[in-house]
Amino acid sequence: MIIEETFYRPTEISRERRTLPAEVYNLSRVLLKRASHGCLFVPLRNLQVLAVLDDAEFIFVDREGRRNIELAWQSFAPQVRASLEESVSYEAVYYTLAAAEIMRRAQMEFLNALRDLEQKQVYVGPARILKLDGIIR
Numbered sequence: 001m002i003i004e005e006t007f008y009r010p011t012e013i014s015r016e017r018r019t020l021p022a023e024v025y026n027l028s029r030v031l032l033k034r035a036s037h038g039c040l041f042v043p044l045r046n047l048q049v050l051a052v053l054d055d056a057e058f059i060f061v062d063r064e065g066r067r068n069i070e071l072a073w074q075s076f077a078p079q080v081r082a083s084l085e086e087s088v089s090y091e092a093v094y095y096t097l098a099a100a101e102i103m104r105r106a107q108m109e110f111l112n113a114l115r116d117l118e119q120k121q122v123y124v125g126p127a128r129i130l131k132l133d134g135i136i137r
Helices: 022-034 099-120
Strands: 014-020 040-044 049-053 057-062 069-074 088-094
Touching: 014 022, 022 040, 022 049, 022 099, 040 099, 049 099, 057 099, 069 099, 088 099
Parallel strands: none
Antiparallel strands: 014 088, 040 049, 049 057, 057 069, 069 088
């Protein structure tokens, strides 16, 4: 079953350049690639916020039924890092006054929510079993 969600982008209040720890960025990309419809919904229960991830940005909306984007993480730049263990720069875009408080706690809460989601997912994909003689069957 496919559910379509619509979110509204208010006028931008401000934006700033920030960095996302490698573990957060890498895990978000792995889970996003496993998502079947090109986006991933990540509830941040302690913040009462829902993060919605796609290839271009991560948006954060109030979970209590409002569909206005409060905060967005955009313009990720993973290509400039020398290794997968380096942080990734991005722009945090603030759309509401509440966004500053969400941003203050979001990166740690986001990592915890991603880990919870990863524990609940079962990866389904092709597998091959190698015989001890080294011949693939």
